[in-house]
Amino acid sequence: MADGLTIGQAAAFVGVTIKTVRHYHRLGLVTEPERDGSGYRRYRSADLLRLVQVRTLAGAGVPLAEIGDLLDADPERFSAALDDVHRRLTERIEDLVARRDTLHRLDRGDRALLPDRACAVLDRLTDLGFSPDYVAGQREALVLARALIPEIYDNFLTQLERSLDDPEFVELTKRGWDARSWDPDDPRIEELASALADKLLANRVVPAMPTGFRNRSDAAARYGLVNHHREDREPSIARLNALVEANLRAAGVDIPHQ
Amino acid sequence: MADGLTIGQAAAFVGVTIKTVRHYHRLGLVTEPERDGSGYRRYRSADLLRLVQVRTLAGAGVPLAEIGDLLDADPERFSAALDDVHRRLTERIEDLVARRDTLHRLDRGDRALLPDRACAVLDRLTDLGFSPDYVAGQREALVLARALIPEIYDNFLTQLERSLDDPEFVELTKRGWDARSWDPDDPRIEELASALADKLLANRVVPAMPTGFRNRSDAAARYGLVNHHREDREPSIARLNALVEANLRAAGVDIPHQ
DNA sequence: GGTTGACCTTGACCTTAGGTCAGGGTGAAC
DNA sequence: GTTCACCCTGACCTAAGGTCAAGGTCAACC
Incomplete structure (x- = not known):
């Protein structure tokens, strides 16, 4: 109606x-x-x-x-x-x-995003016989570097690429990775740190501190985050890295503490 | 720190x-x-x-x-x-x-959505000298027909197209549109309704009731909505349409009341 | 003529992915 | 030594609706 x-x-x-x-x-x-x-x-x-x-x-x-x-x-x-x-x-x-x-890109193995150049380096790491865990750690570090300090991401990548061309360095790095199963106080860690620092200086692949940040502590925070990624899980590696950094600092390289 | x-x-x-x-x-x-x-x-x-x-x-x-x-x-x-x-x-x-x-499509004059075939008919209405108001009304009716009773939308459109091919019908329709300024009791309306109904029957462009609805009253509601669109604003046209429908009904066409 | 089931009414509260505000503690820099 | 940017929690706000409750209406079927 x-x-x-x-x-x-x-x-x-x-x-x-x-x-x-x-x-x-x-x-x-x-x-x-x-x-x-x-x-x-x-x-x-x-x-x-x-x-x-x-x-x-x-x-x-x-x-x-x-x-x-x-x-x-x-x-x-x-x-x-x-x-x-x-x-x-x-x-x-x-x-x-x-x-x-x-x-x-989230689906490429690690669920993080990386451009092709970085993926190539990571593939090369695998080919060189590094363990999947190590490769995963480097991958995460690259993701962080790219996001946190893009200014030195290229530097970081180049450093990795050049290092892989030096068989001795590859050997030392693998040994460093093995160090995670050592006791953090093992004297071999100091030896290895010294050898690694020498190699880094010789190859001139020292890390560059990021520049252009509002203050130095911001840059340091980002740098530390990337460079000490995953160390909380591996105390021996943490000690190794700390010693390498100390050696580099002693040689005049600008690396923030902690 | x-x-x-x-x-x-x-x-x-x-x-x-x-x-x-x-x-x-x-x-x-x-x-x-x-x-x-x-x-x-x-x-x-x-x-x-x-x-x-x-x-x-x-x-x-x-x-x-x-x-x-x-x-x-x-x-x-x-x-x-x-x-x-x-x-x-x-x-x-x-x-x-x-x-x-x-x-x-919202921006094509009337802010409603119509396919090309309908737009062509509306353009033709304008070319034939119908007033913009009349065209707008027809446009709205088409939008409603398409949305409410798609089953007879084609029929509705075909009916319009065929009607426009008949100059006499065009003349009668224009006169019908003029009727909106007449008094609703004007005797000319009855005359016109009779002429229009004859023309519709002769051209066989009678409206088809929608079929396939859950109940007849639903169909009737939709039909009424489309066919009596805008009549609330034009009492004389409402009367004219009612008379045309009565004539058609008398001739055996199935058109619901109200 | 009674019941069923699909519809309608209002109102109050829930949801997602956060944003805003209030009131207060921290830290570095001029 | 104060200023200003930052941090903390907690409570409430937003858009575009959805859900639930409690009740009125309508057409149909028995």
Whole structure:
């Protein structure tokens, strides 16, 4: 008898739930339609049209709070606003595409993100016979370096690449990795530290401190984080690294304490 | 002295706010790091790594509630989950692209959405000299028909197209539109209704009632909504339409009352 | 003519992914 | 020695709805 659709029909029509339609009413986005004898809302063509318009904008991500003004604006302002919505939507889409693409890098073994050059170095580590644990640790260090101190990330990578060309250095590094099973007070650690420091100085692959930070302690914090990554799990390696750093410092290399 | 980044540095590092990091702690997504002497959180490399992983997934739209399980899953389950995330992200992107494309149809004069065939008919109406108001009304009716009763939308459109090929019909329709300024009791309305009904029957462009609905009253509600669109604003046109319908009904056409 | 089941009404509270505010403690620098 | 940027907790706010409760209505079926 009473004409107009009920709220359920109207909602199904525009593809939303009843609650959503009522939500739009409460926000004043769509004026409440007339009620029939039993208090039901009855939607007429004009209401549905408005509902479709609101939904189209809302579906495109326009905040509901803006939609009212937008639809009631004069045509050229509306048109300009539409262009703006379109632009923002395009940005959002591009952002999502970029995120989708980085997503698959999470799946390359370690769930972290590294460019190809770093991956090549890591593959080479594996080929040279380093243990998967060691490779994983280096991978994490590279991820951190890239994110925390991009200024010296290249330096870090180059250092790794050059070191791998020197069989003696590779040997020393492997021995250093073996040191994790030694007692932290084992005298061999001091010997090894000395040999490693000499090698580093000879090959000129000393770590460069990051520059350009607001203060030195910030840089030091980042440097320490990268260079002492995973040491909390390996006390002997921590001691080895500390000794190597002490040796380098004694030779005049700028390395922050702790 | 104490090593590790503060929460602000860690947050800046992964590109989020401090509050977001604390939020992840509360959800158990990233375990709370150790505190320093003054109770500040100190983030070490492993914490940052975890933070980057969480952010990468969260940024791709994975609900925070799922991320924990996901990152702690074994590799092949993780990999499968990543594929799933990728798939959902692709769907979302396609959906947004579709919405972006429909968005510009909102800007084609009337802020409603119609396919090309309908637009062509409306343009033709304008070319034939119908007033912009009349065209707007027909446009709205088409939008409603398409959304409410797609089964007869084609029929509706074909009817319009055929009618426009008949100059006499065009003349009668224009006269019908002029009738909105007449008194609703004007005797000319009855005449016109009779002529229009004859023409409709002769051209066989009678409206088809929608079929296949759960009940007849639902169909009737939709039909009424489309066919009596805008009549609340034009009482004379309402009367004219009612008379045309009565004439058609008398000739055996199935049209619901009200 | 009674009951069933699908619909409608309002109102109050829940959700996600954080943001904001209040009130107070820390740390480094000028 | 104070200033200013940073940190702490806890309580409440946001958008865009969803869920639940308690009750009224409508059409259909028996």
